Amino acid sequence: MLKLFRYLKPFRWAVAGVMAMVLLQSLSELYLPTLMADIVNDGVVKGDIPYIWKIGGFMLAVTAVGTLVSVAASYLSARIAAGFGRDVRSRTFRKVESFSLLEFDKIGTASLITRTTNDITQVQSVLIMMMRMMVMAPMMCIGGLIMAISKDAHLSLVFVGALPVLALTIFLIASKGIPYFKAMQKKIDKLNLVLREGLTGIRVIRSFNRSEHESKRFDEANGDLTQTAIKVNQIMAFMMPMMMLILNFSSLAIIWFGGLRVSGGHMQVGDLMAFLQYAMQIMFSLLMVSMMFVMVPRASASAVRINEVLELQTSGTEQSAKASAQQEKRLDMRKGPRGEVEFEQVSFRYPGAENPAISGISFRSSPGEITAIIGGTGSGKSTLISMIPRFYDAEEGSVRIDGVDVKKMSVEELRSMIGLVPQKAQLFTGSVSDNIRYGNDEASDEEVRHAAAIAQAGDFIENLPEGYSAPVAQGGSNLSGGQKQRLSIARALVRKPAIYVFDDSFSALDFKTDAKLRAALRGETTEATVIIVAQRVSTVMDADRIVVLEEGQIAGIGNHKELMAGCEVYREIVSSQLSEEEIA
Template identity: 50%
Template sequence: MLTGLLREKLQPYRSWITAVVALQVVATMAMLYLPALNADIIDKGVVTGDTGYIGRLGAWMLAVSAVQGICTVGAVYAGARSASALGRDLRAAVFDRVQRFSTREIGQIGTPSLITRSTNDIQQVQMLTLMGLTMMAAAPIMGVGAAIMAVHEDAPLSLLLVLVVPVLGLSVAAIVRRMRPLGRDMQDRVDGINRVLREQIAGVRVVRAFVRDGFERRRFAGANDDLYDVSMAMGRLMSMMFPLVILVINLSSVLVIWFGGLRIDSGGMQIGALTAFLSYLMQMLMAVMMATFMFVMLPRAEASAERIVEVLDTESSLEPPVAPRLPAGRSRGRLELRDVEFRYPGADEPVLHGVSLVAEPGQVTAVIGSTGAGKTTMINLIPRLADVTAGEVLLDGVDVRELDPAVLASSIGLVPQRPYLFSGTVGSNVRYGDPAATDEQVWEALDVAQARDFVSAMPEGLETPIAQGGTNVSGGQRQRLAIARALVRRPALYLFDDSFSALDYATDAALRQALMRRTSDAAVLIVAQRVNTIRHADRIVVLDEGRVVGTGRHEELMETCETYREIVLSQLTEQEAA
């Protein structure tokens, strides 16, 4: 899986990879040539006292060393550039895929895991690619070349390599085999840390309100200890690997010097040749060391690649239309739900059963029902945050599953149940609905949303900073800024999903009056828990356990729908409800 991912994503950078390999070949060949030159200096220059010969070969060695250094720098640069480009492309690919996910896929994988896969996992693959391009291209050439040169210097002494190299290779392979399953465990434990941290940071107010600091510390400590245990298991194996490699290198050096000394004593070998042989032995073992570094990183990178590919291979349940359609004429915002059913994967019963309603342009249609009735689920089906499992959702007579996605997005202004503000300023958050909106249009939207007063009171007005998630403003202010964000877009259909719940009654009433004027030519669909918010709507739809149990105006439903009457009387008296 790792190989396939790298082959696909590194395809555009073949020229850079070719340059890395070519430069590594030149640098490695230069490194292999240097010990032979050094041996000639010792055996033919130092022994005979020929200083001219020493000077000529010394100058040649400097030139070869310079070529080696330049090629190594170029190879590392090209390798780093390719690895960085790979990381950039993988992050872009994962982000693009996640952007197309429905709430179903995001829920299956999990937000903390998606964050880990977009950051830590991609970094693991990127680092392995960098090490592979800068080390693994040179290691085989260095290992094979050093073996050939060692045999050339002294064939009998080279028999030691037949013993040393297999022992080292088998030992490293045995350790790496045990490290591979730990790599996936480590990435899963990082997911666990991110999950706990995200929950604790996002829910810090709840934690403190219920004095659960001690419980959360223990929960984080558990996740932290889990990661620590896997890291220690990986560390123990690594602590065995490097001393083992160094031990083999040192024992090999002792054996070479011992038997090489005997060869020199018998006249079968010269001192310079023994020096070169030692250098080639070190180069062979260095090639093994380089491969060892790769093997240490390989288990985590393999696990990371599997997790990245899992995201890239996950198909969204929101299939794009094969032949996108457009509404006949200008978008008016007429919404119709026909016998809509929605069932979550694996659920025994649908959340929505045969829901039908119509929201006409120029009218306010309201949906009310008890908690869990399916109101928010129904709202999410309209902008295709999820798709119906039966029935149709029509916008201006076209099924939203067949509608051009750009037209669908531009036709809808959604204010979700939990409005989210992005890090930036008040102005940038309101302009999220329309990046081209002028300051005048932004202030107009804020005025309708009853947000002008508190924004004007802020030190920097529209340029006042907003923290991520809008944590530096109150819940009511966050809702009003989200409403202004939808208003500045001027869509044909407005969807308000319990968007007035944090407002006081006076602000709620003023906002509804201003909305009536601003949205007079658009269709408005309001989901609310407050009866006062929706009692004057042109049409009220009552949901109960995913079914429509009543449709009409307030006065009609008070007479004909027992569910609606119970909801109203739980909030108002008979006199107030009349």
């Protein structure tokens, strides 16, 4: 957890202020029993009423100062913790944004959500407590011991028996509860996972009448978390009764032996009353420590999970070229990238997989050309194009753009050159125009409408009640699959990139719309490199180059006519989709 506290650096003066105010509060509370002892010893016993009023007024002033600094410390510590939580959430989110798909696969989306919300909240809550208690508890404990010994050293021997018992009790209870706190965070991850799947997949769940099954899954995850929470709370519930039991026995011993000291003339009544209050302060300072033992382990488990995200070495982090020649090329590319894409002996294996997803892939796609990639399900098409924007990095070989290895380019520079239309159309809450402008937030209304027209989305947008201002629900759930795909294509077109990558982006379109869209695209992308992944032969037949994949390897490269003559795999795909008349 200490690693996370480096993010407190901007608040260091505020933290110092809180510490100073808590110190003043502790001093005021330590001083009050002594003032009370003076009132009893020198005022009540001697009947000196003016002295009682004088010291009583001073006690009120000390109490007022203690109250004011306590309120100020609480306010300032809450502001510090809120700012700390804001900064850590922001850094965590930015770090997650830099992850490649490998890191997302490794940690999991549900866990990342939990770490960014629940885990940071846990650390934030403990931070408030630590800023107050980490100064106050030791101060009250050590100061109380010193003041108690100053009142009567012999009576202080009561603490010799009470404090070790108290410390042992805290240790035994905390050691039993700490493992459960760590387990709880993982079970919150599991609950989030089930809940997220249940909400995002609600249409599938209902269509297959699996609502009862999903409710059972949720109940199991929820019950598991609940049982763990009950177990840890049962353990920690022993803390307060045990503390109060030890505290009351200690008070009883102090009154018993203190009474004997007073009757023997070794101690004044006021000092006994002050001693009892100091004993309470010492015990309650240890109670604060016990509360920290309850909260800190859970926060520590959360802090470890947050640090795992912040310190994870990502494969998609920004890197810069070192060689001067490469730097010059990159500068040229910024001025006007051509967008030539080249794969050279590229291989990639998913973590834990026995066989590579793709191996030995080599081809080139030049500006002004359309390169199509086709193959059976699981042949590696989507994996292959994921190498271009560096969602994954090649294990062997290289992917180059304009002669520069994509690993030598910054992610921001690389992806600014690419207009990607993913296989699953993903839209965001906002308006239709907002979603199109997601590709270029500086695009004018005319550019937005032009991109929509090329994507064959203009007609359906204009038929919406609010046109381009029509709202889009989360994930585009208020639009059809074809409408979402066309908006995704318009989003890429408005970007005007050097490289277009269409990952099976025409599958939800009817054949007529597909043909019109491809014809419009050809006129719009004459100077760009276009790479299309498709299942339909009709989509790729007119491509300048077709790459045929089978089981992660290239089975053939050429245009439609060349592949029909020399590639058995391609012929099988064509014959499965087209009639003999269409093939002819």
